[in-house]
Amino acid sequence: MADDPKQNDAPKKKGDSKAKAEQDQAEPTEKKQGRLSRLRFSKKKDMPGGLWLKCESCSEVIFRKELEEKGRVCPSCGFHFTVPGRERIAMVLDEGTWREQFAEIEALDRLNFIDSTPYSEKIARTVKRTGQNEALLCGFGEVLGKPIVLAILDFGFMGGSMGEVVGEKLALAIELAIRDRRPFVVFTSSGGARMHEGVLSLMQMAKTCAALKKLNDVGGFSICVMTHPTTGGVTASFASVTDIVLAEPGALIGFAGPRVIATTLKQELPAGFQRAEFLLDRGMIDNIVARDKMRETIARLLDYVDEAPYESAAAAVRHA
Amino acid sequence: MNDRSKKKGDGSPGLAFERPIEEIEAQIAELESLSLSTRLDISSEIEALKARLRETIDKTYSELSAWERVNVARHNKRPVANDYVTELVDDFFELHGDRTFGDDAAMMTGFATMEGRRFLLVAHRKGRTTKERLECNFGCAHPEGYRKALRKMRLAEKLGLPIVCMINTPGAYPGIGAEERGQAMAIAENILAMFSLRVPIVAIVIGEGGSGGALGIGVGDRVLMMEHAYYSVISPEGCAAILWKDGERSPDAAEALKLTSKDLLELGVIDEIVNEPLGGAHRAPSVAMNELKRVLLRHLDELIEIEPEALIAGRHTKYRRIGAIEGRFPTVAPSLGEIDVPPRGAAAPDSNGSAPGLTSRVEGADGRAQRRGGGAGPGS
Ligand SMILES: [Zn+2]
Numbered sequence: 001m002a003d004d005p006k007q008n009d010a011p012k013k014k015g016d017s018k019a020k021a022e023q024d025q026a027e028p029t030e031k032k033q034g035r036l037s038r039l040r041f042s043k044k045k046d047m048p049g050g051l052w053l054k055c056e057s058c059s060e061v062i063f064r065k066e067l068e069e070k071g072r073v074c075p076s077c078g079f080h081f082t083v084p085g086r087e088r089i090a091m092v093l094d095e096g097t098w099r100e101q102f103a104e105i106e107a108l109d110r111l112n113f114i115d116s117t118p119y120s121e122k123i124a125r126t127v128k129r130t131g132q133n134e135a136l137l138c139g140f141g142e143v144l145g146k147p148i149v150l151a152i153l154d155f156g157f158m159g160g161s162m163g164e165v166v167g168e169k170l171a172l173a174i175e176l177a178i179r180d181r182r183p184f185v186v187f188t189s190s191g192g193a194r195m196h197e198g199v200l201s202l203m204q205m206a207k208t209c210a211a212l213k214k215l216n217d218v219g220g221f222s223i224c225v226m227t228h229p230t231t232g233g234v235t236a237s238f239a240s241v242t243d244i245v246l247a248e249p250g251a252l253i254g255f256a257g258p259r260v261i262a263t264t265l266k267q268e269l270p271a272g273f274q275r276a277e278f279l280l281d282r283g284m285i286d287n288i289v290a291r292d293k294m295r296e297t298i299a300r301l302l303d304y305v306d307e308a309p310y311e312s313a314a315a316a317v318r319h320a
Numbered sequence: 321m322n323d324r325s326k327k328k329g330d331g332s333p334g335l336a337f338e339r340p341i342e343e344i345e346a347q348i349a350e351l352e353s354l355s356l357s358t359r360l361d362i363s364s365e366i367e368a369l370k371a372r373l374r375e376t377i378d379k380t381y382s383e384l385s386a387w388e389r390v391n392v393a394r395h396n397k398r399p400v401a402n403d404y405v406t407e408l409v410d411d412f413f414e415l416h417g418d419r420t421f422g423d424d425a426a427m428m429t430g431f432a433t434m435e436g437r438r439f440l441l442v443a444h445r446k447g448r449t450t451k452e453r454l455e456c457n458f459g460c461a462h463p464e465g466y467r468k469a470l471r472k473m474r475l476a477e478k479l480g481l482p483i484v485c486m487i488n489t490p491g492a493y494p495g496i497g498a499e500e501r502g503q504a505m506a507i508a509e510n511i512l513a514m515f516s517l518r519v520p521i522v523a524i525v526i527g528e529g530g531s532g533g534a535l536g537i538g539v540g541d542r543v544l545m546m547e548h549a550y551y552s553v554i555s556p557e558g559c560a561a562i563l564w565k566d567g568e569r570s571p572d573a574a575e576a577l578k579l580t581s582k583d584l585l586e587l588g589v590i591d592e593i594v595n596e597p598l599g600g601a602h603r604a605p606s607v608a609m610n611e612l613k614r615v616l617l618r619h620l621d622e623l624i625e626i627e628p629e630a631l632i633a634g635r636h637t638k639y640r641r642i643g644a645i646e647g648r649f650p651t652v653a654p655s656l657g658e659i660d661v662p663p664r665g666a667a668a669p670d671s672n673g674s675a676p677g678l679t680s681r682v683e684g685a686d687g688r689a690q691r692r693g694g695g696a697g698p699g700s
Pocket of ligand 1: 058
């Protein structure tokens with residue numbers, strides 16, 4: 001799949017391994033909706049007027065418009081910036097094929113969780129800002145004519161953190177894939193479990209894996225694409241146990257956040273640590289696929305499973 | 321285990337609430353030794369002090385904050401996996417290694433026999449002495465630990481042995497080697513695989529239930545918690561550092577996270593709380609451990625009666641619906657054309673009084689909306 005060596009190598013420069021560690025636990029600052037997901041940039045780095053920004057990988061100053069036109073891939077170093085969920089859908093699916101499901105389900109502040117502000121207010125503000133009810137978007141769509149169930153974990157909504165609703169929607173999406181015998185494709189960008197929902201968030205790791213287990217039982221097919229960044233309880237659950245695990249070049253992927261590790265060990269982390277290339281080298285993912293090749297890659301993979309999956313579906317349903 | 325001679329100066333600021341109790345205990349010890357050496361009859365004074373001790377412990381432990389409970393769960397006299405093996409198990413044969421990379425001392429696995437019941441014991445190992453604690457990274461397992469656990473659990477499945485998991489970890493180890501060897505992947509594989517194991521699984525949080533590191537051996541047909549254990553998505557310290565930007569706010573984070581056994585039972589995440597003796601398991605370890613044994617054997621005896629297929633189906637349903645409020649989410653039946661949508665307004669109101677207002681519609685793949693009892697879907 002490494003068709004484009006320039007992009008796949010995604011050369012990383014200094015400061016990279018420490019980059020954005022603070023987002024590990026998914027607590028983005030709230031900002032105005034629109035344009036680029038500004039979560040990736042600290043205020044300092046954000047150029048006046050927002051027309052320009054500094055690449056977090058190569059530090060090159062980029063014209064924002066140009067970055068967006070290039071699918072949010074740095075024109076200078078090929079770094080794959082985080083993509084807002086809606087934009088991702090447009091990048092992956094055939095035009096006009098997206099039919100979103102379960103969009104109405106909203107988060108609940110069941111613990112009455114309050115840090116600086118009540119969680120319920122935080123949700124309300126995020127819903128207003130993003131125009132979506134939760135961090136997971138899921139629905140039906142087609143990739144080069146091939147029907148799939150697609151799920152996108154959107155970093156722009158509370159750092160793509162997984163709480164009850166994200167876990168539930170993932171499980172529901174997988175159940176739609178089972179019911180309608182479609183492959184399941186999920187893109188992740190997430191800081192991990194959502195702290196504000198406490199242990200209920202932790203249980204979503206088990207819930208999503210339970211759903212995938214059922215998909216496996218009926219011979220269903222699943223692909224996960226880990227994008228920048230994917231850490232914590234998301235990496236440590238459904239994202240790592242789909243049939244195929246892909247990653248975008250340069251994506252930060254790990255269990256513990258780099259800052260946590262650096263603090264614990266009190267030492268510098270090796271260059272490229274926890275990047276997609278590092279994981280590929282250690283045998284943890286199937287392949288790295290550049291963004292502009294993603295659609296056709298997914299379609300190519302689906303070619304290998306057309307008709308094959310779900311052969312045993314009827315038998316499995318009898319067991320249910 | 322029962323060495324309580326020098327319990328003073330535990331050093332943990334989170335255990336300040338224990339000080340008045342320890343003072344009375346020290347006074348009692350002093351009077352007892354005095355009565356031995358002088359043959360003075362001060363039994364009534366001792367009795368009075370003992371009554372005061374019970375009262376103080378009772379009052380203190382009935383009012384423990386979440387943060388104080390976390391510190392009880394971490395108490396260095398609290399029973400750890402090795403103590404349970406020594407105290408409760410009639411035979412234990414340890415099985416080492418993941419046969420791929422190494423033998424993680426933070427994860428202990430082996431065949432165990434308890435009152436005639438044979439099972440596989442999988443347990444985080446914390447150790448008690450400084451040397452032991454260092455050897456097993458304070459109970460933080462590496463990927464090879466999780467892979468060892470999975471390998472032995474698959475063996476148990478083959479042999480038809482139930483699995484008992486004792487959880488006691490601050491979290492999976494955060495380190496370079498752990499990441500290199502796929503910490504996240506190892507935990508994820510375990511969670512997924514535990515849904516397929518065709519033997520009963522009982523998981524018990526005996527101390528710290530730290531996040532994914534706990535869940536990596538924590539999927540069970542029954543999940544129990546010792547009364548003063550905690551189980552959380554993140555450590556209070558980690559949560560305080562991220563959300564409060566201040567590690568000193570750990571007590572607030574502990575409170576907010578709802579991580580005590582009582583909270584988890586109310587949320588529907590655990591099945592049963594195992595009561596600890598007054599003043600916590602560290603005051604009477606043997607009593608605490610034997611209470612766990614009693615509860616554990618009851619669950620094992622119930623579970624071994626269940627057919628593997630039913631066991632697996634039940635485990636799936638348990639986690640598929642875990643902690644969920646009845647009627648809050650729509651459902652997708654696993655066969656074509658069957659969808660359950662909760663009726664309007666069926667979702668339970670949240671504590672703020674605002675209903676989530678769910679009016680879910682589940683579309684079929686052909687784009688037609690389908691409703692419960694409504695038009696049949698394709699193929700039915
Ligand atoms: Zn760049």
